[in-house]
Amino acid sequence: MSKKIMGLLAVFSLLVFAISCKDEVLPKPSSQLRLDYPVAQYVHYSGHCPFEFDMNEEAVIKEDKNCGFSIHYPKMKATIYLTYKTVNSNINVLLRDAQKLTYEHVIKADDILEQPYVNSDKKVYGMFYRVNGNAATNGQFYATDSIQHFVTGSVYFYAKPKYDSIMPAASYVKDDMQRLMETIKWTRGR
Template structure:
């Protein structure tokens, strides 16, 4: 009888050991991957109000106007805002140009590079500059446009996150395209 009990215990122990060994998952290497951020294709609509400018904005942006024809276009999904400021030239276009350029080059401390892209549209009388600010600066894109006589508009984008260019690059590129579209569709009334 003891022999049968030992035999049954031996078989039971073997079965339990076999069960634990067979339940072990094989470790397989996982393929490398990267974060993929897909944003919808931009759909633009004309924006017009009582201010002396019109332009097209992305339907994903939420626009708010202040009292002086300044605008903020918020992108909640990307935690970013484009700020547009309108000013009358009042005969001092040189001062406005210096201020706009100074604002951009204040980011040179954190920026790796600032690329200037001139913009000229003689048909609409819109002239300006678009700045790509590369690196961990507070803004990665700015622009100004003017007709040199009456109107002056500046634009910049800010993210509500610590500037880390690699992390925000997909969103930054998306919004940078929207900023260029605003600049290229801007018209004076």
């Protein structure tokens, strides 16, 4: 072979080697947004209403009319709504309405887990519902003494319900709501 061909082959080989030494292009692996929330610290709330409870100190509470409350979580775009009703020989109607409200979400929910709650010492009895799936609410509860007091609670997010996206926030707020229900104490009419 001639020197000219050998030189061309050497240049060609060097060129091929130089071009092939790039970093391999790989697609980025799929990832998910990591949402970390602070460990919940609770404060006791009491006002002029006939019940009191513990709530997350990060939340902002607003009292509505007739002892209803809105507990806002601005960072999570969520609100827990509490409603108070007096029992006047209508406990069965109140229970049916609370259960009906929860099961209206069964169309969009993957499942609804019921967790009964009984605190005989404080005379607080109720049910906590964990609603999983793309329902409008991810958690609801009712608490009563069966004689005079009836409280319902539900959480709503101000975002289109995509359960996998809001699951960390929904779980955090549901835990707060369950804590709220389990710390209810009747203050009048016992």
